[in-house]
Amino acid sequence: MPESSQTIAETVSAVADGHLDSRQWVEHCLERVRNNEALGSWSFIDEARALARADQMDRIRKDGSALGSLHGCPIGVKDIIEVKAMPHGCGSPLMGQVSDQNAVLVDALEAAGAIILGKTETTEFAFLNPARTKNPHSQEYSPGGSSAGSAAAVASGDVPVAIGSQTNGSVIRPASYCGVYAMKPSAGIIPRIGVFEQSPTLDQMGLFATSLEDLALVTDALSIHDSRDPHSIAAPRPSCFQGACSEPPMDPNFAILTLPYSKLQSRACTEGFRELADTLEGQVEVLEAPPMFEELIRAQRIIHMTEAHHAFDRLGFVGSSDLSRILAKMLEEGKTFAQNEYEEALEIKASAGSFFQSFFEDFDAILSPSASGEAPLLSEGHTGNPIFCTVWTLAGLPTLNLPIMQGENGLPIGLQMVGRQRDDARLLRTARWFMTTLFDEGEA
Structure with missing residues (x-):
């Protein structure tokens, strides 16, 4: 069985050398899924498909054919991502049809040798109405949303990596709550064709893992151009795995912005950041966020709600009694914005x-x-506030969650590290320096 401390690359190497079968890896993960069933991380598991795929990967290894970077690796995908012959549930009774083809990103994963175990739970249409999933650290608490199942599945050890999506804070926030590493790459790095569309301007993909190296390896496998996706980058991509394994040429410089919504931070979060600034000493500047940040928050809301209303209207779902009250209210808000407000919001995003x-x-x-x-x-009935992710997502910047802090109740609190757009490899390199230098996690 793979060691819990092993990275995906190390486990794939063990498979390649014949020390571990793909089938053994998959069987181990399926047993974990069964043992953790009470967490409600999965909406659908196809054991037969996963084991047949594992046997196929083992035959490929034995006959000397080429192996992929994710050869035999079990993966979960959020249930807004289409997987052929699996139900496309999207956390709603309005969906559930069986997909007749894969999302582009699923094809990319399988081309690298990955094995899709099944679909992880999502909040209703990846909005705010909570999923049934519980936090693996304490089942009385929320795992966050909307990528609730993906975060919980990685945190509980069901799979080494799971795919999610983020339109506001749906990858980084649940990663923080569940205490796992996560990455939302730059907008346009991972193609979105075959993923339920909420907001074509803002929807972005992300992933959860137990190390920076694993995030980087899987991001590289997913980093392909798809001309059908208008935001897909038709240019060479950053080499994330190389970045995650590299040393920076000089010690990095950091900025901490005093955000207009900082008052929402818990005491533990505020104290953690104060200690962090003290530790970094001359390598960090604490700056006031520019006044435009509040304008950016409103612009994101206008774009998100307007485009969501259009998307659900095209599907004939607006006004459906099968929508939760909170989603119905958001869709109603979306039709209140005038075209000029929407266009102005897009201009603000560009700025x-x-x-x-x-x-x-x-x-x-x-x-x-x-x-x-x-x-x-969970009794509070919500998945937390995404506002600490809103600006970075609006700007399409690459972001990471680093699970380094703890709150008053002993639950995880994450640090978010934000980089320059399309400079994802540099962000991972900086994060590696950060974890190695400050926390002595050379295998982060």
Whole structure:
């Protein structure tokens, strides 16, 4: 069986050398899934498909054919991502049809040798209405959302990596609550064709893992151009795995911004950041966030709600009694914005991109909370506030969750590290330096 401390690359190497079969790896993960069933991380598991695929990967190894970077690796994908012959549930009774083809990113994973175990739970249509999933650290608490099942599946050891999506804070926030590494790459790095569309301008893909190296390896496998996706980058991609394994040419410089919503931070989160700034000493500057940040928050809301209303209207779902009250209310809000407000919001988004391009000429990364603090209780009926991710997602910047802090209740609190757009490899290199230097995690 793979050791819990092994990276995906190390385990794939063991498979390649014949020390471990793909089938053994998959069987181990399926047993974990069964043992953790009470967490509600999965909406659908196809054991037969996964084991047949594992046997296929083992035959490929034995006959001397080429092996992929993810050869035999079990993976979960959020249930808004289409997988052929699996139900496309999207966390709603309005969906559930069996997909007749894979999303592009699923094809990319399988081309690298990965094995899809099944679909992880999502909040309703990846919005705010909570999923049934529980936090693996304490089942009274929320795992966050909307990629609830993907975060919980990795945190509980069901799979070494799981795929999620982020339109506001749906990867980084649940990673913070569940205490795992996560990455939302730059907008346009991972193609979105075959993923339920909420907001074509803002929807981005992300992933959860137990190390920076694993995040980087899988991001590289997913980093392909798809001309059908209007935001897919038709240019050479950053080599994330190389970045995650490299040393920076000089010690990096960081910025901590005093955000207009900092008052939402818990005491533990605020104290953790104060200690972090003291530890970094001359390598960090604490700066006031520019006044435009509040404008950016509103722009994101206008774009998100307007495009969501259009998307659900095209499907004939607006006004359906099968929508939760919270989603129905958000869709109603989406139709209240005038066309000129929407166009102005898009212009504000573009200005944010220009601002951050200049900002990162002086800094390697921004340090920010991933969330306001620890996970909320399930009894509170929500998945937490995504506001600490909103600006970075709007600007399409690459972000990481680093699980380094702990709150008053002993639950995880993540640090969010933000980089320059399309400079994802540099962000991973900076994060490796950060974890190795400050936390002595050479295998982060």
